[in-house]
Amino acid sequence: GTRQKYTQSGGVRPFGLSTLIIGFDPYTGVPSLYQTDPSGTFSAWKANATGRNSNSLREFLEKNYKETSGQETVKLAIRALLEVVESGGKNIEVAVMTKEHGLKQLEEAEIDAIVAEIEAEKAAAEAAKKAPPKET
Numbered sequence: 001g002t003r004q005k006y007t008q009s010g011g012v013r014p015f016g017l018s019t020l021i022i023g024f025d026p027y028t029g030v031p032s033l034y035q036t037d038p039s040g041t042f043s044a045w046k047a048n049a050t051g052r053n054s055n056s057l058r059e060f061l062e063k064n065y066k067e068t069s070g071q072e073t074v075k076l077a078i079r080a081l082l083e084v085v086e087s088g089g090k091n092i093e094v095a096v097m098t099k100e101h102g103l104k105q106l107e108e109a110e111i112d113a114i115v116a117e118i119e120a121e122k123a124a125a126e127a128a129k130k131a132p133p134k135e136t
Helices: 002-007 054-064 071-084 108-130
Strands: 019-024 031-036 042-045 095-098 102-105
Touching: 054 071, 071 108
Parallel strands: none
Antiparallel strands: 019 031, 031 042, 095 102
16 A cells, blocks of 8 residues: 555655554553564564664663563663763653553652662762772
8 A cells, every 4th residue: 555655665754763652461451562663563572762872772771671560660761761861850751651540741850859869879889889898
């Protein structure tokens, strides 16, 4: 059809974008994350990113992903974004989807609190590295 005709002509790819699609299996309730690419293929992921700096984000997620839920998952996503976004939480927007409550956009204050928590953890880890070893 129309889509096939456009994708076979060079320079005319109105459907050439990558998307992340999230949802819940209607039978099991298990959350799912899929990515589509411009060729039309799709793949399932546990965590992923798309857009500018997505390779850096994906690499961070591959190194740091653990099976978590709720607040720890949100914290991992924000921690990943802080790796590539300047000015802390000011340029970060987060939405959380749950089976029970659907999609909820986090307030700026909620994001700022998580950013502060992450920065405190980083500072504590740096201080621990610089501290002299304890004698026993």
